[in-house]
Amino acid sequence: GAVVSQHPSRVICKSGTSVKIECRSLDFQATTMFWYRQFPKQSLMLMATSNEGSKATYEQGVEKDKFLINHASLTLSTLTVTSAHPEDSSFYICSARTQGVRELFFGEGSRLTVL
Amino acid sequence: AQSVTQPDIHITVSEGASLELRCNYSYGATPYLFWYVQSPGQGLQLLLKYFSGDTLVQGIKGFEAEFKRSQSSFNLRKPSVHWSDAAEYFCAVGALTSGTYKYIFGTGTRLKVLA
Numbered sequence: 001g002a003v004v005s006q007h008p009s010r011v012i013c014k015s016g017t018s019v020k021i022e023c024r025s026l027d028f029q030a031t032t033m034f035w036y037r038q039f040p041k042q043s044l045m046l047m048a049t050s051n052e053g054s055k056a057t058y059e060q061g062v063e064k065d066k067f068l069i070n071h072a073s074l075t076l077s078t079l080t081v082t083s084a085h086p087e088d089s090s091f092y093i094c095s096a097r098t099q100g101v102r103e104l105f106f107g108e109g110s111r112l113t114v115l
Numbered sequence: 116a117q118s119v120t121q122p123d124i125h126i127t128v129s130e131g132a133s134l135e136l137r138c139n140y141s142y143g144a145t146p147y148l149f150w151y152v153q154s155p156g157q158g159l160q161l162l163l164k165y166f167s168g169d170t171l172v173q174g175i176k177g178f179e180a181e182f183k184r185s186q187s188s189f190n191l192r193k194p195s196v197h198w199s200d201a202a203e204y205f206c207a208v209g210a211l212t213s214g215t216y217k218y219i220f221g222t223g224t225r226l227k228v229l230a
Contacts, residue, residue, distance in 0.1 A: 006158075034218060043205060044159075044220040057215065093158060095218070102147050102166055102209060104218055108158040 002028045004096050006107030013084055014115055021079045021110045023094030029074040030096035034104070035067075038091040050077055084114040117142040117210040121221035128196050129229045136191040136224050138206030147209035148189040149218075150180055152202045159205065165189060176200070201228045 003026040013019050023033060032051050036044040050056035050071035058064050066088075068080040077096075081088050091111050095104040118141045128134055140146060147166055151159040163174025170182040180191045189206060206221040 032216070036220075041225075043222045046217065046219060049215055049217060051215070091156075097216070102216075103161070103164060104149075104207075104209070106151075106159045109156075111156070 002026075002096075002098075002105040004030075004094065004105045004107040006094055006110050008110060009108060010111045010113075012113045012115065015085050016083055018080055018082045019084055019112060021081075021092055021094075021112070023077045023079070023096070023107050025075045025096045025098075025105070028096075028098050028105075030077070031074065031099040032097050033071055033077040034095045035069060035077075035079050036093045036095065038093060038109075040091075044093060047079075081112065084112070086114045088112065089114045116212065117146060117208050117217070117219055119206055119208045119219055119221035121204075121206055121224050123224045124222065125225050125227065127227040127229060130198050131195050134191075134193045134196045134200070134226070136204050136206075136226070138189045138191065138221060140187050140189065140206075140208045142187075142208060142210045144210070145184065147216075147218075148180075148182060149207040149209065150174065150178070150189075150191045151205045151207060151220075152176075153205065153223075154202050162191070162204075196226075196228055198228045198230060201226055 005024045007022045035047045047062045048056040048058045056069035071077040093109045094107045120139045149164045150162040162178045165182045205223045209218045
């Protein structure tokens with residue numbers, strides 16, 4: 001099956017700093033990527049949808065200026081958590097699909113801890 | 116907007132017993148339907164999917180699910196549970212919303228297996 005790789009898998013940062021998480025599709029062209037956030041023992045909450053070359057579409061309640069999403073190529077999307085605070089600590093998961101394929105492929109997730 | 120409901124937050128079964136995890140969705144048409152499994156601290160693994168056709172779908176690890184349009188349900192079943200099936204299970208719906216496919220997850224059901 002198609003492979004989606006996320007990096008880093010774990011990151012610890014100080015409050016006020018920015019953190020970038022990468023999501024790569026290794027063997028297919030990801031025309032659409034999705035970013036999810038998962039709190040402990042909770043479900044995945046869709047944060048935003050990004051189509052390659054376009055601005056991301058954010059879900060209601062998600063701060064665009066805090067969670068910057070870039071999808072500049074068909075194999076890479078990045079999520080930057082700007083000026084991170086402890087409440088941003090969470091498990092972030094990306095997923096990707098290619099045009100014409102209805103299935104989503106998930107990355108392994110990135111655990112962010114903000115001190 | 117589409118939504119997904121998993122009524123059971125926790126389910127405990129004995130090893131060897133049968134299992135059924137419930138999933139109901141709300142959407143105007145037939146969405147894409149998925150079941151994923153997540154082990155602690157890990158990403159999501161696809162168990163099975165339904166797009167169209169035969170309403171009983173077979174997945175990996177001996178799981179199956181049945182789509183019932185009249186009940187807007189997509190329940191996951193396994194005839195005999197193994198201890199290694201203990202994990203979190205998520206039902207997901209993919210549907211066209213404002214011109215973009217979005218994938219929404221249910222709240223999850225945590226499965227505990229007794230030896």
